[in-house]
Amino acid sequence: EVVLTQSPGTLSLSPGERASLFCRASQSLYSNFLAWYQLKPGQAPRLFIYGASSRATGIPDRFSGSGSGTDFTLTISRLEPEDFAVYYCQHYGGSSPDTFGQGTKLEMK
Amino acid sequence: EVQLVQSGAEVKKSGDSLIISCEASGYRFPNYWIGWVRLMPGKGLESMGVIFPADSDARYSPSFQGQVTISADKSLSTAYLRWSSLKASDTAIYYCTRALKYGSGWFFDYWGRGTPVTVSS
Numbered sequence: 001e002v003v004l005t006q007s008p009g010t011l012s013l014s015p016g017e018r019a020s021l022f023c024r025a026s027q028s029l030y031s032n033f034l035a036w037y038q039l040k041p042g043q044a045p046r047l048f049i050y051g052a053s054s055r056a057t058g059i060p061d062r063f064s065g066s067g068s069g070t071d072f073t074l075t076i077s078r079l080e081p082e083d084f085a086v087y088y089c090q091h092y093g094g095s096s097p098d099t100f101g102q103g104t105k106l107e108m109k
Numbered sequence: 110e111v112q113l114v115q116s117g118a119e120v121k122k123s124g125d126s127l128i129i130s131c132e133a134s135g136y137r138f139p140n141y142w143i144g145w146v147r148l149m150p151g152k153g154l155e156s157m158g159v160i161f162p163a164d165s166d167a168r169y170s171p172s173f174q175g176q177v178t179i180s181a182d183k184s185l186s187t188a189y190l191r192w193s194s195l196k197a198s199d200t201a202i203y204y205c206t207r208a209l210k211y212g213s214g215w216f217f218d219y220w221g222r223g224t225p226v227t228v229s230s
Contacts, residue, residue, distance in 0.1 A: 035216040037154075044113075045204060045220040051211075056218060088154050093212030097170050100154040 002026055002091045004101035012109040019076040021104045023089035028069045033093035036065055036074045039086045084108045111135040113205045113221035120227045125195050129224045131188045131205030138186040139163040144208035144217055145179060145190050149201040159208045159215050160188060197230040
């Protein structure tokens, strides 16, 4: 099974700053099949990135995904107040079961 | 607009049975996989399994095989998640998702708001 390790566990930043969230896989991912999701309490989670770098429908271009192999990054170029949430990465499509990372909490400083 | 509307919060006792539901709209329900994802208190997300409503082909993640049953009624555009005997460790929020298949796996492009399930011992 692929284990995804997200870092940092918590990231404290201010609106307007740049955020970088990391996701490391225990083995190289098949075809870079990696997604990022945002979770907020009481709301439906949202898909932000799939295929490591493709933005989902309606996601602002301040969000970008990058990486390949075992190391992936979600970057938010300039934080808006609504961006503070928990973000999860997910591996899918390989020979092992789909798995999620443990999450990064992005909190307002 | 794709919408997944889940049934309301449940409070149960250990040993009880339970079915929660997810009604889909805004797309052709039979033609897309539906997935269920668990979020336990203080833990991360876990993919439980998926179903293809057109033929009810259900696939389960190893940790959930035999623990739950996923089904779908294409005439009602509704998917279900069933437990025959709940445990306290089933306490969690359960999300219904629309799942897109890539390779041998799925990612989730639309989500419901979640159904909280609380099981007391």
